[in-house]
Amino acid sequence: MGKPPTTLRDIAKSLGTSIGTVHRALHDNPGVSAQTKAKVLEAAKSLGYRPNLAARYLSSKKTLRLSVNTLQGTTSFWDEVRAGIREEAASILLENVELEFRTCPRLGEGEEEALETAIDEKVDGIIIFPSRPQSLRATIRRAARAQIPVVCVATDAPHSGRLGIVAVDTLASGSIAGDLMGRFLGPKQGEVAITLFDMAITEHAEKYSAFESTLRSFYPNLRLLNPIEDHDVENEGYCKCRRLFDEHPELAGIYVTTEASIPVLKAACDANRLERLTIITTDLFPDLVPYIRSGAVVATIYQRPRAQGQMALRMLYEFLAEGGQRSHQVALAPHLVMRGNLDFFLRRQSQESIAQAIGETSHDLAGDFA
Amino acid sequence: MGKPPTTLRDIAKSLGTSIGTVHRALHDNPGVSAQTKAKVLEAAKSLGYRPNLAARYLSSKKTLRLSVNTLQGTTSFWDEVRAGIREEAASILLENVELEFRTCPRLGEGEEEALETAIDEKVDGIIIFPSRPQSLRATIRRAARAQIPVVCVATDAPHSGRLGIVAVDTLASGSIAGDLMGRFLGPKQGEVAITLFDMAITEHAEKYSAFESTLRSFYPNLRLLNPIEDHDVENEGYCKCRRLFDEHPELAGIYVTTEASIPVLKAACDANRLERLTIITTDLFPDLVPYIRSGAVVATIYQRPRAQGQMALRMLYEFLAEGGQRSHQVALAPHLVMRGNLDFFLRRQSQESIAQAIGETSHDLAGDFA
């Protein structure tokens, strides 16, 4: 418990060599024979050496450059993600991170190029939203080979060699939506629909599957229609939903998983179905607020963009700082927003943007500590 | 942007004095005249001096001793809180915190003494659950006067000079419960009950008020009965509920805010009312699981004990490390657990306890955050 930690000097003394050699060996810098290097590594392990980060930072003072490759976005989702990243970066005591934001204007537009320039400029780590996971896989691999850790946020890029992933738990999201839908609609027979971005994206397929399986096992009176894909194109979502409403005049509920929920709501409004539909949406942004307040949207599943950003930065930083042994799979629980607690979440968001406008992290007014 | 930060030496040079004097002045150590001290402080401010934490830690290597004064508890709630604290402490890169746990066996039993010994032993900071806020107020004041920051968790101790408070948002909890209750019960007339610990505790009174106001504004068909207080006494909760069920045979729903929800459920079971009641509970622990799985409890509002612990430790540490300017009022959004997403939360908890049994911090599905 109270043993002083082993230092480079301890290792050097135990081997009868010098501090410089030990340092070179541990960082496989050139200038040390394979034999002594092996000895050093062994001694380090057996003595339980762990680098003193304070000393390291003090000595080298090199800052970590992190690239944040995300989306402009049509809602405030990605602004919140970036705010979370900034906030977490600011709360690091050793102030040794520098953020570089590379923001794509539209879905998939130039995301590969942005990632490539980040790699070429030799940043120390990358946080990325891989909107087209399969087309980015090769480039993420390239980063991994260049020893640049990549953390995915919101969407995973499987088999890409990425370091980790932060996202909302799809199972929890889909099944809470299913549970609520089932309870809200009651025991009558009925049809339920779901809209999503694209079944080819793992997260969306999983949400669908969780929603479907919850309905099937607990609410067999409800029949789930085939999923509607909108590919984040406003018109596509609107048109498909209009047709859906025409073809299914008895539709009882709809779960909108897509980021672009407004077109769906517009379609429901234009089809004069807003009142008779039980609508559950995803995320929270200004345009959605009136629908929630009026009760047209009974609930929305908030994906906690800020927490996603915070966790992503934290994961990356811990890895870079100490070779982080923490989990690299973070699945956040979604939040449920309804009329009653809507103000709580709005207050939060606005507090954040005010604080951001002031330029620093949020201050406290009620601190009566001397 | 790229300016090197100002150091003690910079201040000393600008005043033509020495580094030692500057240091003494900044820490109001004895041995420096009032005049030069003022000059140093002014120069420090005007040069924008901020201490280099890495150097400070490297040089002094004193560790922060933090006392964690919580409850044994009848559920796993407080175990989770402590796990969150431990986890967050372990993730601090400079490993300079030492935790001392002072755990009271029962509610309010010896909590004042525990706090006093923590103060007397001159710990650097305290995380506390003030189960009887008013009776602890004086002692917390004493800590504040002794320059020991105190962070309250789960319950606030107002006007006590405490540094900060971490808790679940009562407004969000109470009103989401109200919203769900209203939607679940539908448009029929009906009576709804609520149980809580004690209306004298701010948090519980606020939850009641939020629940009540949500019902009143959105679901006027539901009538809320007077709150039932159980004071965390098993028998009291059970008996009062039995009487409630006898006197209100048409009761439609009940919101159980108390930590001890099992007695209430037992009462409902013994009164043969489990199926006809819509029950919303609080928190998540093993004994509650079968009720949720069977559908007897439609939903439970999870207070995120782990996140509360994490945030509390973080708040305390940031204050001690850098004089933390962050907000000292953290209100967490509660999580909603239902049949569908129950497994997600159970997986989380069990993984945590496995990791804890192994002896270190959680290596997997790391947590909930912010």
Add this chain to the structure above:
DNA sequence: GTAAGTTCCGTTAACGTTTACGATTCGGGG
């Protein structure tokens, strides 16, 4: 056989802060 180049390794000065110790002044009591 010397100059130059390699390969390996030891030494040392930083980094910014804390802390212990030494130096200087000034007043006053002997």
Add this chain to the structure above:
DNA sequence: CCCCGAATCGTAAACGTTAACGGAACTTAC
């Protein structure tokens, strides 16, 4: 006048790591 203590300040050695430099040994090339 000398000594002592108090008050105020300067100096220097740590803390553990990095990075640059220099030296020794040993090869290769002329």
